[in-house]
Amino acid sequence: GDLRNAIIRAYREMNRVVFEARGVARAREMTPHEFEQQLQRAGLPAEPVHDLTHLFEEARYGAKEMGPAEEQRAVASLTAIIAACAEGRSTANRDAPLVSDAEPEPAVTVGGSGDR
Numbered sequence: 828g829d830l831r832n833a834i835i836r837a838y839r840e841m842n843r844v845v846f847e848a849r850g851v852a853r854a855r856e857m858t859p860h861e862f863e864q865q866l867q868r869a870g871l872p873a874e875p876v877h878d879l880t881h882l883f884e885e886a887r888y889g890a891k892e893m894g895p896a897e898e899q900r901a902v903a904s905l906t907a908i909i910a911a912c913a914e915g916r917s918t919a920n921r922d923a924p925l926v927s928d929a930e931p932e933p934a935v936t937v938g939g940s941g942d943r
Contacts, residue, residue: 840905849871
């Protein structure tokens with residue numbers, strides 16, 4: 828059968844993982860190709876990012892049926908990206924919190940009475 832949805836889910840999972848591990852988010856107006864370039868600039872492995880992005884574009888916008896081989900490539904790419912995010916976290920600053928764990932910055936009022 829067509830495994831289009833599995834590939835799209837793998838791509839969405841990549842988006843979630845890179846945001847949580849590296850704080851890199853895809854802007855709504857950003858194309859998949861532009862996001863791929865952003866991820867590569869952020870130090871993620873070029874080949875898995877490119878492969879998963881290409882598979883996503885084919886699954887989302889193409890007419891070609893996606894089979895087990897494409898699903899396996901998507902999973903392998905996602906696995907490599909997750910590993911790179913984990914490596915980057917452990918070697919960069921293992922005590923730094925993930926973006927999603929960080930407390931929001933308190934609001935600062937300049938001027939004004941201090942009461943809102």
